[in-house]
Every structure is written in C-alpha cells, then in structure tokens.
Amino acid sequence: MDEQMRIVFLFILISSSATEKVKNLTGTEGGSITLPDPVVKEGFLLFGGKTVAMVINGNSKIYEGTLKDKVLWDKSTGLFTITGLQRNDSGIYVIDPKTGIASTTTYQLTVYEPVPPPAVKSVNVSTESCILLCWVEKAEGTTLLWYKDEEIVNQSSSAFSLPLTVLKQDFNSSYRCVSANPAEKKTALVNVSTTCSGQISPANNKRQYLAAIVIPIILTVIVVLAALIVRSLNKNRTTTTHTQDSERHTEVLYTDIQILGDRGSQGAHLPDSSEPADRSNLTTVYDKLEAHRMLDSYTEG
Numbered sequence: 001m002d003e004q005m006r007i008v009f010l011f012i013l014i015s016s017s018a019t020e021k022v023k024n025l026t027g028t029e030g031g032s033i034t035l036p037d038p039v040v041k042e043g044f045l046l047f048g049g050k051t052v053a054m055v056i057n058g059n060s061k062i063y064e065g066t067l068k069d070k071v072l073w074d075k076s077t078g079l080f081t082i083t084g085l086q087r088n089d090s091g092i093y094v095i096d097p098k099t100g101i102a103s104t105t106t107y108q109l110t111v112y113e114p115v116p117p118p119a120v121k122s123v124n125v126s127t128e129s130c131i132l133l134c135w136v137e138k139a140e141g142t143t144l145l146w147y148k149d150e151e152i153v154n155q156s157s158s159a160f161s162l163p164l165t166v167l168k169q170d171f172n173s174s175y176r177c178v179s180a181n182p183a184e185k186k187t188a189l190v191n192v193s194t195t196c197s198g199q200i201s202p203a204n205n206k207r208q209y210l211a212a213i214v215i216p217i218i219l220t221v222i223v224v225l226a227a228l229i230v231r232s233l234n235k236n237r238t239t240t241t242h243t244q245d246s247e248r249h250t251e252v253l254y255t256d257i258q259i260l261g262d263r264g265s266q267g268a269h270l271p272d273s274s275e276p277a278d279r280s281n282l283t284t285v286y287d288k289l290e291a292h293r294m295l296d297s298y299t300e301g
Helices: 002-016 192-196 202-249 265-269 291-300
Strands: 022-028 043-047 050-056 059-062 071-073 080-082 091-096 105-112 119-125 129-135 143-148 151-157 161-167 175-180 185-190
Touching: 050 071, 059 071, 119 185, 119 192, 129 143, 129 175, 129 192, 143 161, 151 161, 161 175
Parallel strands: 022 105
Antiparallel strands: 043 050, 043 091, 050 059, 071 080, 091 105, 119 129, 129 161, 143 151, 143 175, 175 185
C-alpha cells in the first residue's frame, strides 16, 4: 500500500512540475529551517525524490533515512521543520498538502556555514580622517559591508577585510560593519569617535618619536655651545686685564750713574769715617744696577 501511494504521489509531482514554482530557502549549519507550506490533514514531504514524511488523518509518519531524526511536524500549524542542518541537507524538498491538482510546492534549500562575526579596528588616524578596518577570520561565501546610517558605503565579497575612510566631520555619524551570507548576517556597531580616539598613525608616531629624541639633543648642543662661548669671552677678558696690570707694574724708572775719571780723587772729598759725619742734608737715591749699563758707562769714562 505504501509503495502504491508513493507511485501516486510521484505521478502527481511529475504531472504538476510543469506549472509549480521553485522557492529558494537558505539555512545555516547547526540551525533549523521551517518549510512555510502546511500539511494539515493529509499530505507528504519528499527530499531528493524520496518520501521523508507523510500525514494521514492528522497524524504524521516519518520514514527511515538521513532525515528521520531531524524532521518535525507541528500538528497545530501543519508545518514541517528540519533541525540540525548540515551541508548535505541541501537539495530539493517537495510538499504536497493534497488540497487539489497542482498544489505541490518545491523548495531549493541551500545550507551555508555560519557567517563569521566581524571585528573593527582603527589602522590610521590623522587630524583630518580615520581609517577603519572591518575583518573576519574566514571569508568563504562571506560578504563584508560598511553602512553609514542606512546607506551602504563600501562592500566586498569573499574578502577577509574591508577598509573605510571616515572624515573628521562624519565622526558623529552612525557606522556599522556587516558580515553576511545568503543565510544570515552579523553586525558590529562602531563608535568612530571612541574607536579613533587616542590612536596614532605609524607616520605620526614615527615623527613624534624622532622629535622626542632630536629636540633634546639640539637643545643640549645649543646650551653647551653657549656655555663655551661665554667661558671663552670671560677667559679673553681676564687675560687682557692681567696683561694690562702686568705691563703697568713692570714699568721701571732708570737714572744714570756718573763715574768720574779720576777715581783716586773721589776719596779725597769723603769725610773721615772715624769722625762723626753730618748726613742731615744727604739724600739717598736707589737705582737698579744693571751690568751692561755700568759697563757702558765705565767704558765711556
């Protein structure tokens, strides 16, 4: 009986395939998907041309197969749900609610890997702009999108990262990065002012590092040169003063000593040393004796 019913169902499916439309459905590994067309009292569910479940008189029967423990039927709504999705669950599903001719519905289900969550960081900050980088750990089947408010401003498919330049006047706008595949999407909200504050671009960082080293060196050199110049000026001034003082103190007054030709007669006029001599009106004159001057005077005499 079951085999005859399968043949009938397949005949109905083939006869109505010319007019039925295929609806696309997407799911995520580990997730679940509910087929939107109900089977209330009688009907069936097929996957890949094979009967997966059947509803008779408001009761469901799940057949053996890869989906046996994964197909659920809700009696109150009549909807089939497939749980614990895997990549090999992708394929063609058919629902026939037996409500009339050409009432079957065909679904093309595609199961995707979970979309990776996006992360955002600032990579370069200047006085005029900030470059933000949105990135994911894997990019298979993933699209990255940058939104400003509700507008897409940049996007890329199957890329690990996606940059965005935000001008300073737009820092207060609402930005978000979205990673998405046909099955789902995940969002990272970005506060540009917070993300870009306190960050220094490599070029600015290098300039500040060089300035922190070079400026103290230049100031030190200037201070040392100034000290050397002041010391040199003071030394020259002191040397000049000492030279002038030395020249002033070494000035000597000279007088000539007259030597008479008749040296023997000189003693005749000298008073007798045995007698007291009156020297009250004598004046003592000192002179620096120098050999060459005395010799010249003696020669002339």
